[in-house]
Amino acid sequence: MSNRLFQSVIHQMKDAVDRVIGVIDENGVIISCSELVKIGEIRQNIRDELVYATEVVVSGGYTYRPLTGGTKPEYTVFVQGEDAEADSISKLLAVSLSNIKNLYDEKYDKGSFIKNIILDNILPSDIYIKSKELHFNAEEPRIVFLIKFFGKTDILPYEMLQNMFPDKVKDYVISVGEHDIVVVKELKAGSDMRDMEKIAVNIVDTLSSEFYAKVAIGISTVVDNIKDLARAYKEAQIALDVGKVFETEKNVVSYENLGIGRLIYQLPTTLCDMFLQEVFKKGSLESLDRETLMTIQCFFENNLNVSETSRKLFVHRNTLVYRLEKIRKLTGLDLREFEHAITFKVALMVKKYLNSKSSKY
Numbered sequence: 001m002s003n004r005l006f007q008s009v010i011h012q013m014k015d016a017v018d019r020v021i022g023v024i025d026e027n028g029v030i031i032s033c034s035e036l037v038k039i040g041e042i043r044q045n046i047r048d049e050l051v052y053a054t055e056v057v058v059s060g061g062y063t064y065r066p067l068t069g070g071t072k073p074e075y076t077v078f079v080q081g082e083d084a085e086a087d088s089i090s091k092l093l094a095v096s097l098s099n100i101k102n103l104y105d106e107k108y109d110k111g112s113f114i115k116n117i118i119l120d121n122i123l124p125s126d127i128y129i130k131s132k133e134l135h136f137n138a139e140e141p142r143i144v145f146l147i148k149f150f151g152k153t154d155i156l157p158y159e160m161l162q163n164m165f166p167d168k169v170k171d172y173v174i175s176v177g178e179h180d181i182v183v184v185k186e187l188k189a190g191s192d193m194r195d196m197e198k199i200a201v202n203i204v205d206t207l208s209s210e211f212y213a214k215v216a217i218g219i220s221t222v223v224d225n226i227k228d229l230a231r232a233y234k235e236a237q238i239a240l241d242v243g244k245v246f247e248t249e250k251n252v253v254s255y256e257n258l259g260i261g262r263l264i265y266q267l268p269t270t271l272c273d274m275f276l277q278e279v280f281k282k283g284s285l286e287s288l289d290r291e292t293l294m295t296i297q298c299f300f301e302n303n304l305n306v307s308e309t310s311r312k313l314f315v316h317r318n319t320l321v322y323r324l325e326k327i328r329k330l331t332g333l334d335l336r337e338f339e340h341a342i343t344f345k346v347a348l349m350v351k352k353y354l355n356s357k358s359s360k361y
Contacts, residue, residue, distance in 0.1 A: 005104060006032040006075075007039075009097060017089055020080040023097065024064070043078075050076060056090065058082045065090040067098045075101070103168075110134055114184055115174045117226060118144070118233040127227050136226070143196055144220040144229065145183040146176075146236035147203065153213045157181050160211055164203065182236075184229060187222060193256055200252040216240055219254040238262065245356045246349060260346065264353050272350045279347045284331045295323050296335065296344070304341055 006023050013021060014034040022033030028044035046064050049057045057064040063086040067075040077093040079086045113130055116122040122130070131138040149157045158175045161183060165171040170186040185199075200217045207213040218239035220232035235255040243253030246261040255262070264272070276285070288296075295313065299320075302308040310320040324335055333340040 003031045005100065006097065009100060010034055013093070017079075019086065019089065020062075021089070021093060022078055023067075024076040024078060026074050046078075047076065056087065063087055063090045065094045067094050067101065110136055111172050111174060114172050114226075114229065115176070115182075117229045118174070118182060118184070119176065120230050124227055131226060138226040139224060141187040141191075141222050141224050142226070142229065142232070143185055143187060143222050144232040144236045145185065145196075145200060145203070146218040146220075146233065146240060147181045147183065148216050148218075148240060149179040149181070150214045150216070153211055155211055157213070160207060160213065161203075164206060182233065193219075193222075193254060197252060197254060200254075204251050216243065216251045217253070218243065219252070219256075221256050238265070241265065245353055261349060264346070264349050267350075267353075269354060269357055272354055275350055276347060276354075279333075279343055280331055285347070285351065287330055288327070292323060292327065295320070296327065296348075299324070299335055300341070300345055304336065304338070306336070 003025075010021060010023065010032045011034070017034070020033065020035050020038070022030050022035075022038065024043055024046065025031045026047070028042050028047040030038050030041045030043065033039050046057060046059060049059065050064065050066055055065065061082060062078045062080055063082060064076050064078045067077060075097070077090055077097060079090045079093065113122075113134060113136065117127060128138065130136075147157070147161065153160075157179065158173065158181060161173045161181050165173055165183060165185070172184040174182045174184065176182050185196075187196075196219055200219055203217060204215055207215050218236035220235040220239070223229060223232045239253045239255040239258060242258050242261050242265045243250060245265065246258075247253050295309075298312055299306075299309045302312060306317060306320055306324075310317045313320065328334045331344070333344050335341045335344055
């Protein structure tokens with residue numbers, strides 16, 4: 001249990017309770033107190049007395065009560081005074097902090113459980129058993145966001161995301177590396193991928209404007225069972241990896257919208273080389289200058305529409321036709337024909353993929 005969490009609650013109660021209140025750990029050390037100077041004091045004699053006491057100990061002007069039952073309770077609350085009011089306050093304090101502790105422990109265990117699932121550190125057969133033990137609803141629709149931070153920030157990435165997802169029951173923030181944070185989010189009824197992408201964009205904007213942090217986010221598909229979270233995590237990883245190659249201008253990439261780039265990314269490089277050699281004449285692709293490549297890109301973006309493309313490029317229609325004819329002579333592919341256009345588009349993506357591979361070595 002976090003001492004900081006106990007201290008936060010005690011601090012909030014300070015103004016409502018006109019007495020010194022606090023918490024002692026299993027070693028008899030005061031770990032939280034409304035009077036900060038008392039933190040660190042040792043009251044081991046009280047811990048020893050509580051082992052034999054049935055419920056409460058009154059000693060030295062204070063009332064002590066364990067948070068939980070048992071022969072050796074983990075934590076003890078104390079209230080200044082030995083009167084009936086001190087006894088009542090100690091009961092309220094013990095009940096409040098016990099409930100907070102239970103919620104915290106349950107959240108922590110579930111977070112660790114989910115982390116083990118996404119990292120494949122738990123057997124599939126054990127997932128169902130553990131979810132039962134934790135009273136975890138295994139069949140809610142969930143989605144995985146993988147958030148990758150670039151550069152250094154003043155605040156830890158984990159803390160940033162914790163503050164952005166306050167629902168500790170339905171959303172889980174998990175650190176999977178120094179710069180990688182996973183958010184497993186439970187979906188509301190009627191939510192779709194566009195809603196998830198809006199959430200991701202909001203994360204990017206908030207981290208950028210408030211914390212000056214640069215991030216990229218990969219989004220998985222929706223999974224309906226907790227056992228599929230490992231697959232969802234891998235999808236989010238692939239979304240980021242493929243996005244670095246084919247969606248370089250985007251900082252939010254969803255696995256669902258990767259299209260043919262997802263297929264190309266999983267092809268062996270030898271097969272990609274063979275494909276390019278079959279499609280293009282030797283050196284024809286390299287002979288295309290920057291202006292020609294921009295023309296091709298604009299032509300694809302405007303669905304092979306000559307008139308619309310020439311308008312966007314601010315060139316005469318005949319000029320565009322001349323450029324397309326030049327491309328046909330160089331490569332043997334007429335981009336005005338649908339089949340040729342598809343082949344050329346895929347070939348450009350394959351080339352981009354190979355370039356990204358070679359730059360890693």
